[in-house]
Amino acid sequence: SGTVFRSLFRNAAQIVTVCAHGETHKSGAAMDQVAIFENASLLVDQAGRIVYVGPLDTLEAQPWFLHDSTHVEFEIDCTGQSIVPGFVDGHTHPVFAGDRVHEFALKLAGATYLDIHKAGGGIGFTVQHTRAASDETLFADLQKRMDRMIKLGTTFAEAKSGYGLDTATEVKMLRVLTRHNKSHHALKLSITYLGGHSVPKDKTLAAYTQEIIDEQIPAIVRAVETGTVHVDNIDVFYEKGVFERAETEAVLRRGKELGWAINFHGDELHAMASGEVGAQLGARAISHLEEVQDRDMEMMAKNTIFATLLPTTAYVLRIAPPPARKLIDSGVPVALGSDFNPNAHCMSMPHVMNLSCVNMKMTMNEALVAATINAAASLHQEADRGSLEPGKFGDLVVIDNPDWRHIIYQMADPPIAAVYVQGTRV
Numbered sequence: 001s002g003t004v005f006r007s008l009f010r011n012a013a014q015i016v017t018v019c020a021h022g023e024t025h026k027s028g029a030a031m032d033q034v035a036i037f038e039n040a041s042l043l044v045d046q047a048g049r050i051v052y053v054g055p056l057d058t059l060e061a062q063p064w065f066l067h068d069s070t071h072v073e074f075e076i077d078c079t080g081q082s083i084v085p086g087f088v089d090g091h092t093h094p095v096f097a098g099d100r101v102h103e104f105a106l107k108l109a110g111a112t113y114l115d116i117h118k119a120g121g122g123i124g125f126t127v128q129h130t131r132a133a134s135d136e137t138l139f140a141d142l143q144k145r146m147d148r149m150i151k152l153g154t155t156f157a158e159a160k161s162g163y164g165l166d167t168a169t170e171v172k173m174l175r176v177l178t179r180h181n182k183s184h185h186a187l188k189l190s191i192t193y194l195g196g197h198s199v200p201k202d203k204t205l206a207a208y209t210q211e212i213i214d215e216q217i218p219a220i221v222r223a224v225e226t227g228t229v230h231v232d233n234i235d236v237f238y239e240k241g242v243f244e245r246a247e248t249e250a251v252l253r254r255g256k257e258l259g260w261a262i263n264f265h266g267d268e269l270h271a272m273a274s275g276e277v278g279a280q281l282g283a284r285a286i287s288h289l290e291e292v293q294d295r296d297m298e299m300m301a302k303n304t305i306f307a308t309l310l311p312t313t314a315y316v317l318r319i320a321p322p323p324a325r326k327l328i329d330s331g332v333p334v335a336l337g338s339d340f341n342p343n344a345h346c347m348s349m350p351h352v353m354n355l356s357c358v359n360m361k362m363t364m365n366e367a368l369v370a371a372t373i374n375a376a377a378s379l380h381q382e383a384d385r386g387s388l389e390p391g392k393f394g395d396l397v398v399i400d401n402p403d404w405r406h407i408i409y410q411m412a413d414p415p416i417a418a419v420y421v422q423g424t425r426v
């Protein structure tokens with residue numbers, strides 16, 4: 001018997017805890033500050049929670065630790081290395097069949113996202129393939145993608161449906177995501193229903209919105225009751241010519257009544273007053289925001305609506321990236337996501353942080369905060385994840401360099417030594 005701990009990380013050159021005093025998220029100038037211990041250690045208990053972070057001698061002087069019968073299952077020597085919290089990816093579309101490499105070629109030749117969308121490609125192409133795929137295929141592909149994602153340091157992610165656009169396929173996608181969360185896979189997901197991702201080509205916006213409210217959502221609620229589906233958030237692609245304001249509000253409001261958090265795509269290609277819509281509905285987060293206006297930034301700051309920025313989208317579409325600097329300076333809490341989907345095929349948060357710094361003028365501290373505590377908070381996960389504080393999960397990335405900033409600086413091939421979830425190596 002005696003006290004048994006799961007893992008002790010010893011002697012890291014830096015442990016970036018990110019938050020110091022139980023902050024729930026960071027905004028404004030605080031985003032540029034991360035708390036760091038130098039030459040430090042971190043202890044995780046058998047439940048996978050952090051019990052200590054700080055100097056090793058202080059830990060070893062604790063009466064509860066010194067005791068003869070104290071055992072540590074894994075001791076990890078981190079000399080010459082640094083540790084940051086596991087990344088939280090705030091926005092992904094990881095369940096889909098087929099790829100769109102042919103559209104990548106079209107875009108390189110000058111086609112725009114909306115050109116391809118209106119010609120039935122884009123989301124429409126992926127919908128066709130995803131409808132035809134079985135649960136088994138979608139599940140196997142999802143698990144392979146999550147294997148790659150976790151190796152790149154992501155220990156929690158948001159994940160959407162939205163390539164069904166009919167009741168059976170939307171429920172199927174949510175079932176696949178829910179099955180993933182019930183599996184042994186260490187990378188767990190915050191699950192989002194995105195039936196309002198696009199209007200199927202054989203339907204009008206009005207008729208499809210009615211279908212979402214009268215058919216899709218009731219079918220999902222039945223699947224939730226039987227336990228085959230779990231939903232955390234509701235999303236709509238709120239965009240000119242896709243989902244307009246009245247329809248967006250109707251769908252988001254229905255989700256909110258069911259207890260789902262509102263986390264929607266807004267202001268991507270056109271300014272749509274998304275901040276105002278989000279404030280009126282009580283949204284938790286708005287993604288994209290390439291075209292966000294000043295007035296909407298103010299409403300987001302005032303209502304603590306997270307801006308989930310996706311620098312891969314602007315990069316692949318060759319459009320101007322969202323105004324991250326202005327959002328941060330206006331007091332909007334900024335989070336990051338990979339937007340992993342067949343259009344922006346990226347599941348690397350280190351790459352996303354690099355793009356955020358180079359293309360969106362964020363500092364490395366701000367990028368790390370946005371990819372950890374703020375992304376966690378955008379998904380209501382801040383009590384368990386996003387920083388390395390006692391009581392939270394021991395989800396972390398060991399970086400093969402004494403200076404943590406190398407995870408952002410060494411683009412394309414980040415120096416990740418190991419990834420741990422709840423103190424266990426993955």
Ligand code: NIG
Pocket residue numbers: 093122123126237265268313339341342343
């Ligand atoms: O976040 N903008 C809409 N949705 C996705 C793209 C999905 C797709 O093209 O398949 C996005 O970028």
Ligand code: FE
Pocket residue numbers: 091093265339341
């Ligand atoms: Fe998206």
